[in-house]
Amino acid sequence: MKKFKHYMSVAALSFRLSMQSCMEYPAAFIGWLISNPIQFLVGFATIKFVVEEFETLADWNFRELAFLYGMSVLTHGLSVIFFTKTWYMGWDIIHGELDRMRLRPMNTLFQFLAGDLNFFGITDLIPGLILFIYGCVSVDFRWTFSNTLCMICALIGGTLIRGAIYLAFGSTTFWTKSPLHISGFFQELFNRTNMYPLSMYPRAVQFVFTFIMPMSWVAFYPASEFMGKESMITLPYGMSFITLGLGIVLFAIACKIFSAGFGQYESAGS
Amino acid sequence: MPVIEVNHLKKQFKSVRKQKGLKGAVKGLFRSEKKIVTAVDDISFSIERGEIVGYIGPNGAGKSTTVKMMSGILRPTSGEILVNGISPVKDRKAVVKHLGVVFGQRTQLYWDLRLGESFELLKRIYDVPDEVYKENMSMMNEILDLKSIIDTPVRQLSLGQRMRGDLAAAMLHSPDVLFLDEPTIGLDVDAKHAIRRFIKEINETRKTTIILTTHDLGDIQELCRRIIIINKGVVIEDGSLDELIDRIAPYRELVIDFYTEQHIEHPNAKIVSSEGSRTVYRFMKDEISAAALIEYIGGKAKIKDIHLEEASIDDIIRIAYGGSSEE
Numbered sequence: 001m002k003k004f005k006h007y008m009s010v011a012a013l014s015f016r017l018s019m020q021s022c023m024e025y026p027a028a029f030i031g032w033l034i035s036n037p038i039q040f041l042v043g044f045a046t047i048k049f050v051v052e053e054f055e056t057l058a059d060w061n062f063r064e065l066a067f068l069y070g071m072s073v074l075t076h077g078l079s080v081i082f083f084t085k086t087w088y089m090g091w092d093i094i095h096g097e098l099d100r101m102r103l104r105p106m107n108t109l110f111q112f113l114a115g116d117l118n119f120f121g122i123t124d125l126i127p128g129l130i131l132f133i134y135g136c137v138s139v140d141f142r143w144t145f146s147n148t149l150c151m152i153c154a155l156i157g158g159t160l161i162r163g164a165i166y167l168a169f170g171s172t173t174f175w176t177k178s179p180l181h182i183s184g185f186f187q188e189l190f191n192r193t194n195m196y197p198l199s200m201y202p203r204a205v206q207f208v209f210t211f212i213m214p215m216s217w218v219a220f221y222p223a224s225e226f227m228g229k230e231s232m233i234t235l236p237y238g239m240s241f242i243t244l245g246l247g248i249v250l251f252a253i254a255c256k257i258f259s260a261g262f263g264q265y266e267s268a269g270s
Numbered sequence: 271m272p273v274i275e276v277n278h279l280k281k282q283f284k285s286v287r288k289q290k291g292l293k294g295a296v297k298g299l300f301r302s303e304k305k306i307v308t309a310v311d312d313i314s315f316s317i318e319r320g321e322i323v324g325y326i327g328p329n330g331a332g333k334s335t336t337v338k339m340m341s342g343i344l345r346p347t348s349g350e351i352l353v354n355g356i357s358p359v360k361d362r363k364a365v366v367k368h369l370g371v372v373f374g375q376r377t378q379l380y381w382d383l384r385l386g387e388s389f390e391l392l393k394r395i396y397d398v399p400d401e402v403y404k405e406n407m408s409m410m411n412e413i414l415d416l417k418s419i420i421d422t423p424v425r426q427l428s429l430g431q432r433m434r435g436d437l438a439a440a441m442l443h444s445p446d447v448l449f450l451d452e453p454t455i456g457l458d459v460d461a462k463h464a465i466r467r468f469i470k471e472i473n474e475t476r477k478t479t480i481i482l483t484t485h486d487l488g489d490i491q492e493l494c495r496r497i498i499i500i501n502k503g504v505v506i507e508d509g510s511l512d513e514l515i516d517r518i519a520p521y522r523e524l525v526i527d528f529y530t531e532q533h534i535e536h537p538n539a540k541i542v543s544s545e546g547s548r549t550v551y552r553f554m555k556d557e558i559s560a561a562a563l564i565e566y567i568g569g570k571a572k573i574k575d576i577h578l579e580e581a582s583i584d585d586i587i588r589i590a591y592g593g594s595s596e597e
Contacts, residue, residue, distance in 0.1 A: 105367040
């Protein structure tokens with residue numbers, strides 16, 4: 001308990017300091033604040049255009065698609081705050097930047113993630129939140145106890161799934177000794193598999209993103225349950241819990257990979 | 271009980287042998303040749319509480335690798351390390367709690383934070399009680415003069431200022447062991463002086479055990495009672511500086527300027543060079559005293575000027591390295 005309090009107090013101070021250091025770069029902050037929302041507006045406009053052409057997309061109308069997109073972008077925003085560090089971890093590993101974490105008497109993964117939260121992620125989170133609220137309002141999402149609980153589970157789970165994939169693949173640099181600049185690819189993949197209904201893709205593709213690379217659980221499956229849609233997997237209840245469970249399991253595996261990798265850590269030069 | 275014990279320490283890195291050019295790079299994709307590089311081969315020593323030990327050796331000798339293993343950053347390939355009786359491989363957190371580490375080449379401070387904020391975060395991380403923190407800060411302020419830089423973001427500090435910050439940061443949690451890896455590298459005379467004063471002071475007032483890696487022989491001369499010299503991953507010398515000088519270069523050189531060219535010999539002194547009116551004698555300290563030699567020579571010819579040279583620490587180290595330095 002004392003240990004937990006200690007970790008929380010370090011995390012809280014790190015977060016405050018990360019906020020402060022972001023303010024050291026006001027121009028960059030404003031730049032992101034303008035450019036990031038544009039990216040999502042374009043995504044949103046694409047959905048609108050597609051639906052106007054085809055009326056519905058695999059049985060999803062515009063309002064439902066907006067809801068799906070809102071959930072997806074919100075988990076993206078959260079993952080940017082907590083896991084941006086993992087996008088560039090290959091570079092850190094190669095350049096021996098993790099030395100510092102070995103020198104402090106705390107868990108290395110905790111230091112790696114909590115020690116450097118990306119407050120700039122707020123520029124992704126704000127548009128995510130706006131889209132999410134817009135989506136919820138347009139489908140008239142009911143905030144009953146059960147719905148709220150499911151939604152929270154889905155959002156946490158979705159964020160963890162994203163983080164787990166980035167962390168697991170970022171950790172490969174511990175072995176390969178060459179950074180894998182693959183986070184952009186995964187972000188795109190997460191986006192594609194959760195922006196449109198997965199059910200519009202061929203069955204083989206659906207299978208891959210459900211079971212092999214379970215990326216569609218981030219937003220698509222929970223959203224289809226909320227919207228009462230049929231898909232490759234249809235359950236009467238509980239998709240959100242699967243998302244949360246999957247997020248926890250994948251993240252636990254990613255942590256194991258990170259720890260095992262850190263055992264191989266070779267620092268850099270003198 | 272020694273504070274630090276290192277037994278038969280070894281560290282090998284696996285690296286892929288890269289071939290030259292594009293052709294080699296393509297070939298490397300299919301068949302890569304693994305090469306094992308031994309950075310530290312077989313190193314043993316033990317250090318008592320309160321010692322300042324100079325850990326020296328040419329570039330690539332394995333100094334930083336040893337320091338990184340002792341501080342738990344790297345895992346040894348084989349061998350044993352005990353710091354305060356605890357192995358950093360088995361219980362890293364317990365070891366680093368009482369350890370301060372400074373790398374001259376790389377700051378441990380947080381780039382975007384003000385120096386004072388870095389300290390605050392470290393205070394939180396090491397869970398330093400308020401009174402201890404205050405006491406340490408006031409002491410560091412006094413020795414390292416931090417007041418003027420405490421509100422500056424670390425990225426804006428000069429190298430000397432940053433090093434002062436790094437040293438203070440390493441001392442916040444009152445460690446009883448301090449590893450300093452080239453703390454004076456690239457610093458000007460004043461900054462070097464401040465850092466040496468800092469090392470002396472904390473060693474005297476707190477009995478902090480210090481291992482100092484450096485290429486600056488001034489650091490060694492001023493600070494280290496004991497030096498460990500390593501080369502190619504093994505210890506080649508371990509002892510006090512005086513002892514080492516006596517053993518490697520137990521001679522002195524007497525330079526005499528006469529008014530005319532002279533050839534005076536003495537059974538206990540060897541003439542090293544004789545150019546014009548200047549003659550250089552080399553003699554063993556325990557065979558003849560400088561005074562006796564001067565008296566003897568002075569009785570034979572008129573002396574204009576004399577001076578005495580001792581083997582410089584540079585020479586000693588160079589001889590100890592065996593002239594093999596890899597850059």
